Amino acid sequence: DVERRGPSMKNDLALIGVAKTFGPHVAVQDVSVDIAEGSFFSFLGPSGCGKTTILRMISGFIEPSAGSIRLGTLDLAGIVPNRRPTALIFQNLALFPLMSVAENIGYGLKVRGVSAAARGRKVDEMLDLIALSGFAGKRIEELSGGQRQRIAIARALAVEPKVLLLDEPLSALDLKLRQHMRAELRTLQRRAGITFIYITHDQGEALAMSDRVAVMSKGQIEQIGGSSDIYDNPGSAFVASFVGESNILVGRITATDGQFAVIETAVGDLRGRNPKHLTTGDAAMLFVRPERLRIAAAEDDLVVNSLTGDINEVMFEGLTFIITLRHVSSRLVTLSLANDGTGLAFAPGSRQTVSFSPADGLILPAGPIARL
Numbered sequence: 001d002v003e004r005r006g007p008s009m010k011n012d013l014a015l016i017g018v019a020k021t022f023g024p025h026v027a028v029q030d031v032s033v034d035i036a037e038g039s040f041f042s043f044l045g046p047s048g049c050g051k052t053t054i055l056r057m058i059s060g061f062i063e064p065s066a067g068s069i070r071l072g073t074l075d076l077a078g079i080v081p082n083r084r085p086t087a088l089i090f091q092n093l094a095l096f097p098l099m100s101v102a103e104n105i106g107y108g109l110k111v112r113g114v115s116a117a118a119r120g121r122k123v124d125e126m127l128d129l130i131a132l133s134g135f136a137g138k139r140i141e142e143l144s145g146g147q148r149q150r151i152a153i154a155r156a157l158a159v160e161p162k163v164l165l166l167d168e169p170l171s172a173l174d175l176k177l178r179q180h181m182r183a184e185l186r187t188l189q190r191r192a193g194i195t196f197i198y199i200t201h202d203q204g205e206a207l208a209m210s211d212r213v214a215v216m217s218k219g220q221i222e223q224i225g226g227s228s229d230i231y232d233n234p235g236s237a238f239v240a241s242f243v244g245e246s247n248i249l250v251g252r253i254t255a256t257d258g259q260f261a262v263i264e265t266a267v268g269d270l271r272g273r274n275p276k277h278l279t280t281g282d283a284a285m286l287f288v289r290p291e292r293l294r295i296a297a298a299e300d301d302l303v304v305n306s307l308t309g310d311i312n313e314v315m316f317e318g319l320t321f322i323i324t325l326r327h328v329s330s331r332l333v334t335l336s337l338a339n340d341g342t343g344l345a346f347a348p349g350s351r352q353t354v355s356f357s358p359a360d361g362l363i364l365p366a367g368p369i370a371r372l
């Protein structure tokens with residue numbers, strides 16, 4: 001018996017070669033991904049890349065034009081939304097404003113014919129889960145944005161879905177609350193123990209909460225990985241430019257050795273990692289994060305990857321100082337320095353040399369980059 005409850009019990013969600021076209025327009029193209037049961041998974045990408053279309057296919061509001069979607073061994077094709085083991089939370093939450101908190105949370109159970117007593121037990125359990133015990137009798141209008149968010153999640157979880165789908169649920173909240181809700185959502189996901197699939201164009205949100213992230217562009221998955229992998233080892237110019245900040249230096253490969261290469265750019269020859277094995281003559285881009293640049297102090301620093309220019313602007317951002325440097329080639333280079341509380345001695349106009357370790361320069365094939 002124990003053996004039979006092995007892999008076949010698993011409720012991993014699999015998209016296999018999924019595509020969606022609207023007339024001549026291809027919204028989603030050949031998307032394949034395995035989403036482990038009980039994980040927090042995000043689809044991240046700019047507006048129009050197909051995220052919502054994927055979510056609507058998983059929830060059953062639209063059917064794929066090609067490919068299949070499975071939960072464990074169950075093929076979801078043809079199953080109407082309210083019979084799927086999924087629940088969807090919309091951007092606007094769609095709570096019932098005139099009903100009490102308890103009525104909202106119990107709503108899905110009521111339409112399924114669950115008795116009042118059983119509903120009451122489930123509502124209490126859900127209120128406990130979202131840490132709002134004692135709120136059962138309140139009206140939605142009396143609640144804060146963050147509390148409404150949690151009620152929407154409780155209402156969705158009350159019907160015990162295997163997968164909870166979240167469509168940019170934090171976008172209506174102010175910045176502070178949004179950041180706070182990231183931690184709350186992650187905690188709720190762990191406690192509920194089910195799969196959360198989250199779509200967002202906000203890379204900070206996706207990276208902060210997810211076990212794994214799929215970065216999308218133009219209807220296709222560009223890269224799937226853990227948050228730090230996506231951030232530290234982007235696989236394409238698009239991902240490197242969309243996720244986090246980067247200085248991007250365009251050029252051509254002039255030499256390679258082992259793991260590294262040299263790229264000739266407008267700011268000089270720069271050395272960086274070459275994970276895609278580009279060869280001499282290839283069009284390439286070097287990406288270096290602002291936090292990986294440092295002010296060159298010792299002579300040693302000047303041997304490789306040094307850039308000299310005049311400080312253009314110094315911006316105080318609390319945790320860091322963001323400094324832009326106008327390279328002698330007139331290119332702007334951005335670096336960020338941690339704020340250690342002792343202030344910063346650099347004034348706009350002063351000449352500085354900055355450098356970075358070759359390990360912190362990432363050279364990738366030249367390609368489309370994400371627009372701001």
Ligand code: ATP
Pocket residue numbers: 022025026027045046047048049050051052053054201
């Ligand atoms: P956003 O973040 O702006 O919601 P998205 O990444 O969720 O964007 P989708 O809503 O999935 O993107 O749309 C992907 C593409 O498919 C877009 O170009 C969109 O215009 C198109 N599209 C979506 N739904 C339809 C439809 N019903 N008919 C025609 N085109 C559609």
